[in-house]
Each structure stands twice: as structure tokens, then as C-alpha cells.
Amino acid sequence: NAGVTQTPKFRVLKTGQSMTLLCAQDMNHEYMYWYRQDPGMGLRLIHYSVGEGTTAKGEVPDGYNVSRLKKQNFLLGLESAAPSQTSVYFCASSYTFHSPGDYEQYFGPGTRLTVT
Amino acid sequence: GDSVTQMEGPVTLSEEAFLTINCTYTATGYPSLFWYVQYPGEGLQLLLKATKADDKGSNKGFEATYRKETTSFHLEKGSVQVSDSAVYFCALGHMLGGGNKLTFGTGTQLKVEL
Numbered sequence: 664n665a666g667v668t669q670t671p672k673f674r675v676l677k678t679g680q681s682m683t684l685l686c687a688q689d690m691n692h693e694y695m696y697w698y699r700q701d702p703g704m705g706l707r708l709i710h711y712s713v714g715e716g717t718t719a720k721g722e723v724p725d726g727y728n729v730s731r732l733k734k735q736n737f738l739l740g741l742e743s744a745a746p747s748q749t750s751v752y753f754c755a756s757s758y759t760f761h762s763p764g765d766y767e768q769y770f771g772p773g774t775r776l777t778v779t
Numbered sequence: 780g781d782s783v784t785q786m787e788g789p790v791t792l793s794e795e796a797f798l799t800i801n802c803t804y805t806a807t808g809y810p811s812l813f814w815y816v817q818y819p820g821e822g823l824q825l826l827l828k829a830t831k832a833d834d835k836g837s838n839k840g841f842e843a844t845y846r847k848e849t850t851s852f853h854l855e856k857g858s859v860q861v862s863d864s865a866v867y868f869c870a871l872g873h874m875l876g877g878g879n880k881l882t883f884g885t886g887t888q889l890k891v892e893l
Contacts, residue, residue: 667822694879705783705868705883706823753822757879767813768881770822 665689667771669754675777676744684739684774686754694757695737697729699750712737744778751775781806785869785884792859792891800854800887802869810871812845812852817866859891
């Protein structure tokens with residue numbers, strides 16, 4: 664049981680290049696999330712998905728796209744990378760809730776992305 | 780909107796010292812409150828949680844009590860160890876289409892020295 668895994672662990676891009684970050688979970692979770700972590704700002708939600716084939720915007724979605732073609736995978740795409748997208752990206756997943764507030768999100772190890 | 784405010788770090792303590800990391804929040808309704816811990820080079824792990832007012836969450840010697848009257852969820856531990864060195868995030872959770880939207884504080888780095 665690997666939990667939540669992310670690929671790649673590190674990446675350096677030039678401005679304008681594109682890339683896709685892959686998140687995979689083996690816990691049969693319905694919900695998946697992408698966050699970015701920046702110094703002094705905590706984690707901010709980029710996009711999320713409440714099930715296979717569905718996605719929605721979080722608080723900082725601009726410049727990113729996502730897809731959830733399979734329940735276990737959640738992809739984050741950068742079509743034209745910018746230096747402002749230099750960050751650490753975390754994927755998370757969670758169960759459908761059974762009682763209000765009584766659930767947790769499980770996080771992957773992160774991808775460190777640098778855009779030059 | 781929702782927000783979480785944590786004390787700034789880094790916090791440096793000697794082993795066996797008492798730890799308090801302050802966390803206050805602003806939210807509508809009745810959020811759940813969480814403390815997550817991030818060890819160097821790793822993702823976040825849930826440390827403890829509380830789902831309603833006056834609940835106390837506890838795990839690995841850490842405790843936090845959900846205080847609705849002061850909108851606070853301070854993290855405490857009676858005797859810290861070097862292995863507790865990490866970044867601690869306070870977060871509040873609200874419903875998000877059936878899932879859980881987490882709003883995080885900025886994190887507090889804890890360094891414990893021998």
C-alpha cells in the first residue's frame with residue numbers, strides 16, 4: 664500500500680515550457696486535490712476533483728489545468744510555465760465524508776518545481 | 780472568508796521543554812480543526828484533529844483543544860524531543876462538495892536541540 668505517490672520529485676523548466684505532474688493513490692479515495700506550497704504562505708488549493716471525470720477550481724487555479732480520467736490518478740498540467748510557478752506541489756486525497764468534518768486528507772511527498 | 784493565523788517561527792527549544800504553538804482562526808459556521816506536521820523532505824501528515832467545540836485532539840503526546848469562544852486551537856506538548864523538529868501547520872476544514880476543503884496557516888518551524 665503506497666498511499667499517495669507523485670512523479671517527478673524534482674523538475675527544472677525554462678519559461679514557456681510545459682509539463683505534467685502525476686499523482687496516484689491506491690486507497691480508492693473519491694476526492695483528490697492539488698496544492699502549492701510557498702514560503703510564508705502555507706498551502707494553497709489549486710484544483711480539486713470529487714470523482715472520476717470531474718474537476719473544479721480552487722483558490723489559485725490560473726496557469727494550471729487538471730484531469731481525472733481514472734479514479735486513482737490526478738494530473739496537474741502547466742501549459743506555459745512562468746517563474747511565478749516555482750513552488751513545491753503537493754497532491755492529496757480523501758474519502759467521501761461520513762460525518763461533517765470527520766475526515767483527513769492524505770498527502771504525497773511533493774514535487775519541487777523550479778522555473779527559470 | 781476562512782483564514783488561519785499561526786505564530787511565526789522558527790521556534791527553538793531544548794529537549795524536554797514545554798511547547799506551545801498558537802493558532803487562531805476566522806470562519807463561518809462550524810469548521811473542523813487540524814494540526815498537520817511536515818518532516819524535512821516529506822509531505823504533510825495529520826497529527827491531530829477536533830471536529831466540534833471543546834473537543835480535545837491528541838496524538839504522540841501533542842494536544843490541542845477546540846476553543847470556539849476564543850477561536851483558537853493551540854498546539855501543546857509537555858516535553859519535546861529532537862525527533863519533533865518539523866514544520867507544524869494549523870488548518871481548518873469545511874465541506875467542499877462532500878469533501879473537505881482545508882485552509883492552512885503559514886506553518887511554524889520547530890527546532891529542538893539537545
